[in-house]
Amino acid sequence: MIINNTINTNINITTLEDMPKLKVFVDNSNIKVNFSKIAKELGKDRKTVKKYYYSFKKTKTRNKPSKYDEFYDTITIIMI
Structure with a gap:
């Protein structure tokens, strides 16, 4: 039995996402x-x-509101 197997040895790793290749x-x-x-x-x-x-x-980051969002108007008034 003869098995022919070709292997591609030209693998370019340019980013971390290429590592699984x-x-x-x-x-x-x-x-x-x-x-x-x-x-x-x-x-x-x-x-x-x-x-x-x-x-x-x-992992993708969550779009979570800031703890200070509800006080944003008050903070801007105090800083002016």
Whole structure:
């Protein structure tokens, strides 16, 4: 039995969001990831790079009203 397998080795990591692409490639091969080198190239901390490598998704922020919104008119009157 002959198995032909083509592997795309041209993976460009330009942002932290590209890290899961690298994980898929590394899982299918026998390569060890150097998080320190990737972190240096991206200008990020190696722990942050490792976190994104393991498919970390940034949560969206909530649009929560400020505690001071109800006092905004009073504060502006006092400051003038």
